[in-house]
Amino acid sequence: MxxxxxxxxxxxxxxxxxxxxxxxxxxxxxxxxxxxxxxxxxxxxxxxxxxxxxxxxxxxxxxxxxxxxxxxxxxxxxxxxxxxxxxxxxxxxxxxxxxxxxxxxxxxxxxxxxxxxxxxxxxxxxxxxxxxxxxxxxxxxxxxxxxxxxxxxxxxxxxxxVGVTDLTPSWNIPVPVIDTEFAETLIPTGTPVMVICAAASKAERNWLPERYAAVADHAVAKGYRVILCGGPTPLERELAENIQATAQSELENQVGKTSLLQLLAILKQASVVLAPDTGPAHMAVTQGTPVIGLYAHSNPGRTGPYTCLDSVVSVYDKVISEQKQGDIPWGTRAKGGHLMELIAVDSVVAQLDRLLEQP
CATH class of the missing domain: 3.40.50.2000 (Glycogen Phosphorylase B;)
Structure with missing residues (x-):
């Protein structure tokens, strides 16, 4: 051939x-x-x-x-x-x-x-x-x-x-009917819901639980249900429990209770997703759901939710300019265990309000 x-x-x-x-x-x-x-x-x-x-x-x-x-x-x-x-x-x-x-x-x-x-x-x-x-x-x-x-x-x-000229991204990831029905039962179509996928693969990339809770309370005050989602690791479960314990409003906790396909179906049903640099943010993109990404360690221009880069809340540029001098290679990661603390609640709430006000 x-x-x-x-x-x-x-x-x-x-x-x-x-x-x-x-x-x-x-x-x-x-x-x-x-x-x-x-x-x-x-x-x-x-x-x-x-x-x-x-x-x-x-x-x-x-x-x-x-x-x-x-x-x-x-x-x-x-x-x-x-x-x-x-x-x-x-x-x-x-x-x-x-x-x-x-x-x-x-x-x-x-x-x-x-x-x-x-x-x-x-x-x-x-x-x-x-x-x-x-x-x-x-x-x-x-x-x-x-x-x-x-x-x-x-x-x-x-x-x-290999000769492809139409490089416009689109996605069709099939979801079995049983998983779609699971998500539609949890979130009936048209229900205003914010899903928080709070945990990244490394703890240093996670935002503070009390700040997630503050944004969740704001969403609830706006008439939204808030559902916490994620995998079954101890880190993810502990973070979700801390968010629940800190929040003034009632949050629903699905962390560790769903398969990846069930999570994908949930993200499709959601009105908006809040997440750091983690897989579910990109899963939500494949379903056409708006994502607010939280970034400090990696350049969101390189790793952010592709269709929602204008909704990212990032301190990466500030941090990397303080850590590196001169020309900074595109993929350079910022270092530090507390960088996510630089992301303010008000900045995230402002992005959330902007998205919720869109028709």
Whole structure:
């Protein structure tokens, strides 16, 4: 199977490919929840351009629970909890298979090692500047360099590299009827509800419970129900309990009580979502629900809720300018255990009021 290039120079490794005659494509993006939400938009852009293409996605075990009903995609699960066995299991799962194209979309050593189990003639990775953790050693094409991309735009660079011209993101993540009914029972359609997904993967990225509670009280005073959502980890449960204990109004606690697909359905039913830099913020984006993102450590221009960047409350620019001098690389993270304390309740309430006043 030969893949044509849109460039007159066939040796230009960043040139755009035409997959009209291709049969199979393998995507390597193992994690995390927010990133795979971005990747869905890219996958579905490729599907619209090349409906004949058989797509196989190497995906993490947890992330699979969210995307397992995605149409037209075969999933091969990579369970990193199995340690070195996970690589042998992946090689066994793909034994005898050869793909026309591999999209190597994860910059992590484990992904670089995992890619060795994938047989593909054309292996596309990030541009040389971003192809760290050895990725450049296991790829032979690269996407175009991007100066200041959002993560989603970085992923769309892979779609562009295979000839996709409509890069406008859209999402269709199927949710089983039983999960939709669960969410509609919890939040009847038309009910004004704010969902707070308070916990990020690292405690330092969490806002203070008393400040979440203050915003929740404000929403309740405006006539909104407030539901706390999140995963089953002790950190998430403790944070939710502290928010409930501090709030003056009655809040509903669903933390640790929902599957990822139930949470996705809840986020679709919500009127607005409040969250720090965490996966559910990006899940809400896929459902078209307004998100207020809270940012201090990472640049929201790179990792914020893509369709709701104008609703972000961020102190990142202030913090990073105090920590770094001169030209600051786009992906630079700010450091500190108390940066989220710089986000004021009034700033979040102002964004909430703005969203609630929109028709």
């Amino acid at each position: 030969s893949l044509s290039t849109s460039s007159d120079n066939p040796n230009l490794k960043s040139s755009s490919l035409d997959l009209s005659q291709a049969e199979s494509l393998c995507l390597l993006r193992l994690s995390a929840i927010g990133d795979v939400c971005h990747a869905v938009a890219m996958v579905q852009a490729i599907q619209r351009r090349y409906p004949q293409l058989k797509i196989t996605w190497i995906l993490g075990k947890v992330e699979y629970q969210l995307l397992k009903h995605l149409e037209g995609v075969e999933f091969v699960i990579f369970d990193k909890s199995q340690g070195w066995r996970s690589y042998f299991n992946l090689k066994r799962s793909l034994k005898g298979r050869k793909f026309d194209v591999l999209l190597h979309m994860q910059i992590a050593l484990r992904a670089t090692i995992a890619s060795l189990a994938i047989s593909a003639k054309t292996r596309i990775g990030f541009d040389r500047f971003r192809a760290k953790e050895g990725q450049w050693l296991v790829t032979n094409h690269h996407i175009e360099p991007q100066a200041t991309p959002h993560v989603l735009e970085g992923f769309m660079g892979f779609a562009k590299a």
